[in-house]
Amino acid sequence: MSDYSVEATGLTKYFGDYRAVDHVSLAVPAGSIYGVLGPNGAGKTTSLRMTLGIIDPDEGTSRLLGGLRPQSVRARIGYLPEERGLYPGMKAREAIAFMGALRGLDWREGRRRAATFMTELGLERVIDTKIRKMSKGMAQMIQLIGSIVHTPDLIVLDEPFSGLDPVNQERLEMLVRRERDRGATILFSTHVMAHAERLCDRIAIIARSQGRFEGTVDEARALLPMQVRYTPRDQADPAAIAANLPAGAELRGAAWHFTIGDGDVEPLLARITASGHGVTGLSISRPALHDAFVHIVRQVDAGFVADEARDAVEEASA
Helix, strand or coil: CCCEEEEEEEEEEEECCEEEEEEEEEEEECCCEEEEECCCCCCHHHHHHHHHCCCCCCEEEEEECCECCHHHHHHHEEEECCCCCCCCCCEHHHHHHHHHHCCCCCHHHHHHHHHHHHHHCCCHHHCCCEHHHCCHHHHHHHHHHHHHCCCCCEEEEECCCCCCCHHHHHHHHHHHHHHHHCCCEEEEEECCHHHHHHHCCEEEEEECCEEEEEECHHHHHCCCCEEEEEECCCCCCHHHHHCCCCCCCEEECCEEEEEECHHHHHHHHHHHHHHCCCCCEEEEECCCHHHHHHHHHHHHHHHHHHHHHHHHHHHHHC
16 A cells, blocks of 8 residues: 555646646645645646546646556545536535435435534535525535545545635534544645645645645745844843844844744844843744745746746847
8 A cells, every 4th residue: 555645746737838737746645634735827726637537647647545547546536626516406415415426325325424414514404405595605515525425535625715704614624634534635725825724734835837845834834934023121232132133133113023044043042041131022933834835936936037038038139
């Protein structure tokens, strides 16, 4: 058995002359929650669809649950596509049972599990409500339950939080954690960093069609320095205080503001203590995943603009 539920290597897809995905690779550890992050249009959905075998890559390979071909393990996969779609005349319970039946689940068992899932998620009042009478967000929750009712080993969710209100977002997060705890692997795409920061064991960031980062949330946040706000007790000599702080420290009101690296916390505390200026306030905070994501994407965008400018100059001088 592989240690990875998803092993996609060098996935590339062209639509005409446009390269929508450029050699993207994913390695999703079994039993983990893995987030594929990126701006709108970065290539997340196309990458997931190639991974699942829904569309064929022009280059690259994908292995799911140890199988050579995604289609050979489709009954063990739950998939929530970006485009939602349910039969509007179906009642919620039947819609969920129907989706389970498409993956080999007995119809009667599907109806039973549907009622159980919906009750546990606080949706029991709409068990027998037709889809057409539900809000968009409520129907999305029904489709989500339908994608996991057959207890799949791998759950792939494309922008699952889009369109959900805060209450249903919390329900979805709870459901994702519960499915991971029973042993499933969850792979989902999003451009909302808060969900990824709370849920993911590992993340990949795709920008301008290419993979730009892979690792843990903490590793992504560590790409940026920590922010420090220090207020000394003794304010008599700003120059003497600044001499014990990193270069670039700024005094704003009564507090000094500066950045430090991962290994600089203890040396900083030692210098502040030895300085004799005392402490009335000290806060050290690591940037959020949102900040790391923006940093990575902006670097990619800046490099893209520079490459285009260089190509334009070379073309003009040719």
